Amino acid sequence: MGRSPCCDKVGLKKGPWSPEEDEKLLDYIQQHGHGSWRALPSKAGLERCGKSCRLRWTNYLRPDIKRGHISLQEEQTIIQLHALLGNRWSTIASHLPKRTDNEIKNYWNTHLKKRLIKMGIDPTTHRPNNLALTCGESKDSANLSHLAQWESARLEAEARLVHETKPIMLNPHHYYQLPSTTPPPPPPPDQPCLDVFKVLAWTNPGEDISTVILNGLLPPIPILNSSDNTLPIPTLGLCNGNLSITDINSIETSGACTTGKPNNNLFYDDHQHVVKGMMENSEYSNDARIDPFHPTYVADSLSFPSFMEDLTDLQPSSISTADDVCWGVVEEDKIYY
DNA sequence: AAAAAATCCAACCGCCTCCTC
DNA sequence: GGAGGAGGCGGTTGGATTTTT
Numbered sequence: 001m002g003r004s005p006c007c008d009k010v011g012l013k014k015g016p017w018s019p020e021e022d023e024k025l026l027d028y029i030q031q032h033g034h035g036s037w038r039a040l041p042s043k044a045g046l047e048r049c050g051k052s053c054r055l056r057w058t059n060y061l062r063p064d065i066k067r068g069h070i071s072l073q074e075e076q077t078i079i080q081l082h083a084l085l086g087n088r089w090s091t092i093a094s095h096l097p098k099r100t101d102n103e104i105k106n107y108w109n110t111h112l113k114k115r116l117i118k119m120g121i122d123p124t125t126h127r128p129n130n131l132a133l134t135c136g137e138s139k140d141s142a143n144l145s146h147l148a149q150w151e152s153a154r155l156e157a158e159a160r161l162v163h164e165t166k167p168i169m170l171n172p173h174h175y176y177q178l179p180s181t182t183p184p185p186p187p188p189p190d191q192p193c194l195d196v197f198k199v200l201a202w203t204n205p206g207e208d209i210s211t212v213i214l215n216g217l218l219p220p221i222p223i224l225n226s227s228d229n230t231l232p233i234p235t236l237g238l239c240n241g242n243l244s245i246t247d248i249n250s251i252e253t254s255g256a257c258t259t260g261k262p263n264n265n266l267f268y269d270d271h272q273h274v275v276k277g278m279m280e281n282s283e284y285s286n287d288a289r290i291d292p293f294h295p296t297y298v299a300d301s302l303s304f305p306s307f308m309e310d311l312t313d314l315q316p317s318s319i320s321t322a323d324d325v326c327w328g329v330v331e332e333d334k335i336y337y
Numbered sequence: 338a339a340a341a342a343a344t345c346c347a348a349c350c351g352c353c354t355c356c357t358c
Numbered sequence: 359g360g361a362g363g364a365g366g367c368g369g370t371t372g373g374a375t376t377t378t379t
Contacts, residue, residue: 037364102347
């Protein structure tokens with residue numbers, strides 16, 4: 001298959017676009033549509049190759065694109081999706097309305113990637129760099145098992161992505177904003193609900209939050225408050241406040257946040273408030289209710305590690321509840337955060 | 338104030354997939 | 359089935375801008 005000649009081989013212009021060129025391209029497409037990109041330049045009176053025109057249109061001139069400031073919510077989405085999909089920028093972009101893959105890619109490379117590295121997190125794997133050092137050998141097999149589960153979920157989600165035509169809407173109130181006392185109002189009817197990927201909460205009021213070892217599949221990388229570099233952690237019991245950026249390095253993963261059939265393993269009170277929940281560590285790949293876009297984790301207790309050790313054999317009945325913990329609203333087999 | 342270094346990001350390159358014939 | 363063209367995608371570049379020395 002022969003390659004089409006590139007711009008320099010046929011003497012076409014390269015480099016930055018002038019306002020006049022932009023205007024020509026814009027005018028032409030507005031009047032005729034782009035049609036064949038290869039044929040467009042000559043028709044529009046541009047000394048550019050079709051590919052260059054397409055790129056200019058797609059990444060800059062298109063009227064339905066938003067440029068500039070990336071919001072915190074968008075950052076969260078990018079990181080979540082990157083953790084799941086890797087460098088599949090076009091797929092990631094499809095879930096960020098009006099953003100182009102090029103912009104997201106640039107933003108990742110210039111901002112987010114560096115930020116994660118600073119946090120001691122591998123931007124490729126989204127796992128702490130010191131994972132190998134902090135995980136004991138006895139935990140290795142469990143790690144592998146859970147990583148396999150993670151990969152399974154990842155692949156499944158990818159398959160869904162490929163087949164789904166509708167973009168997945170992220171709940172702007174979701175991440176790290178679990179209510180401590182009052183459940184949030186149910187989402188509007190047209191808002192897609194969140195299937196549960198990871199639900200995990202534990203309380204032990206009064207413990208020092210900075211010493212927590214979070215034994216779980218590495219959650220999607222937390223977004224720091226841009227103002228003070230802190231990670232918002234929802235208030236649970238007497239534990240509250242923010243986990244500072246330096247504490248993130250102490251997070252240790254061994255794969256504990258799992259999924260399963262939601263209602264079987266959630267704990268909720270008469271008011272339909274989840275007081276403590278964890279998905280069953282089984283039937284991971286059989287249960288289609290996995291939505292890795294919406295994982296949630298909460299960690300706030302020194303009791304967490306010992307609790308996690310027996311995780312794989314954990315039965316729902318063995319988890320006690322804490323009356324003062326409340327997060328999420330259960331509706332049928334879904335949870336709204 | 339000037340030079341050097343760092344950062345940003347638009348645009349390009351080349352590979353890949355899809356579609357048509 | 360496969361050849362070839364068109365468009366899409368991700369990696370990379372390099373010029374412009376900003377920050378630091």
